Structures are given as C-alpha cells and as structure tokens.
Amino acid sequence: MGLNELLSLHAFHYSKTKEDDYLVATYITRQKIINCLHISRMQPYLDAVAGNQDKALKLYQWNLDLTAATQSIIGITEVVLRNAMDRELQTWNVANGGSASWLLAEPETPLRALIAGKRNSALSRASKESIARVPSHRRFGAPVTHDDVLAQVMFGMWKDLLPNHAPNAGNSQENNNRERMWKDCLIHAFPNVQDADGSMTYWRVNHIHGLRNRVSHMEPLFQIDVLDVIRDSLRIIRSIDSDVANWVSGGNKVPTVLKNRPV
16 A cells, blocks of 8 residues: 555545554655665665565665674774784885884885875874874874874775786786785785785685775675675685684674575
8 A cells, every 4th residue: 555545544534543543654654764864775675675665674774784794794804904914014114124114104115106195194094083182082192103004094905905816907017016015025914825826815805895895885785795705704814813713703693694684
C-alpha cells in the first residue's frame, strides 16, 4: 500500500483502525529518515530491494555494522603496516647518511623524491595539531615529534612507496626508485612472505586502500567482496608478524556481520 492510499484511508475513515494509524505513521517515519539521510545516499539500498523502504533501511543499518567491523580490521592493519615500514625507513635513512627521522627532516635519495609533497603535508598537519593543543593536554607546548608526523601520514603514501605493478605503471624513474627502496629497505618490513619484486605486497595494500576509502566515506559495501579484502588485510599483517595476525583475526567480526545480512 502506498502513502496516498494510506492517507486516503486515514482521512476518510474507511475501515480506520489503530493498525491503519500505525501504518501511516510508520511510512511517514521511514520517509523522513530517508529524506534526512538523502535519497542519493539511500538510492543504492532502495534499488537493491526493489524500492521497499523498510528493507532498504534495514540494509542500510546492516551496512553500518559491516562498515564498523571492516574499519576495525583495516584500522589495525594500517597501524601495523605503517609501523613496520617506518622502522625499516628509519634504519635505511641512517645507513644512507640521514637522520633517524625521515619525516622531520628531508630524507635521503631516492626516498626524498618519492614522498616530498606527502611528507610536507603530514608535517604541516602535525604542526597545526600541536598548536591547537589546549593547556590541559598532556603534551601542551611540546615540540612536534617523528611519531606526531607519522600519525598524520595518509594510507595512500604507504601504497605509493611500494613498487607499482599496475599494468599502466610503466618503467618510470619514480617506479625505479620504488623498486630500489623495496630491495634495499622495505622488503625487510615483510619477513614472513616471499615477495622478491614487491608485487604481492603492492596488490594487497592496493586492495585494502580501495576498501578503506569506501569505508571512510560510508559508501555501500553490500556489492563488494569485503571478506576477500579482509583476508588481504590479515595476510599483510601475517607477512609482518604472525602472532599479531592471530590476535587481529581473533577479533574479526566481519564474517559474523556478513552472515546476519537482513535482505
């Protein structure tokens, strides 16, 4: 029954019951929720259930649960990945004549060219955050540290440091620099995987990066093989440390959420 029929039933009192009032109120409430979320956001969910508003809202709520469960795994993966790569980059930079912090000061070549803009952006964000600290903050007035800048590095930079194995990557100087950094440095961040050219690691991180962006923007996940990306997340962590991977896997709620899909 559509809204017009429900309203007609309500207005002219044809067989009007409490159930009729409930149906009208429920329909209006669903419509208000969809309007507040915006039809452009809800359209994929409505399309997936042939326009049924009740099912679309249930699917949307389920997608929120899936987003939260996915974000939990991807967030931990990002932290483990960045710390593993950072350790090797610090060691490499010192060995090549630079300081331990490849973020606070310009790093050595060829790392310098690969991260120049992204490093400056992360340093700027860390500086602004430091200035914005209130007096009650435990680090009020403290100088910006390497870890402050590291926390501001975007996930995309870790992907961009890896040898690009996409079909259109080509044989550019930039990719040659990435290959050098992989062989001289970053391969050591992933001791538990045989990946001489970095292709396996690149594709896994690229896979995770794509889903991370969808999760960050709360986009629909119901048409994506989320479990496949989560497997890649766990593989990345396992390639760094198997004990940590086992711990993360034990808290993985994605399979349970997927089984509870409402429609």
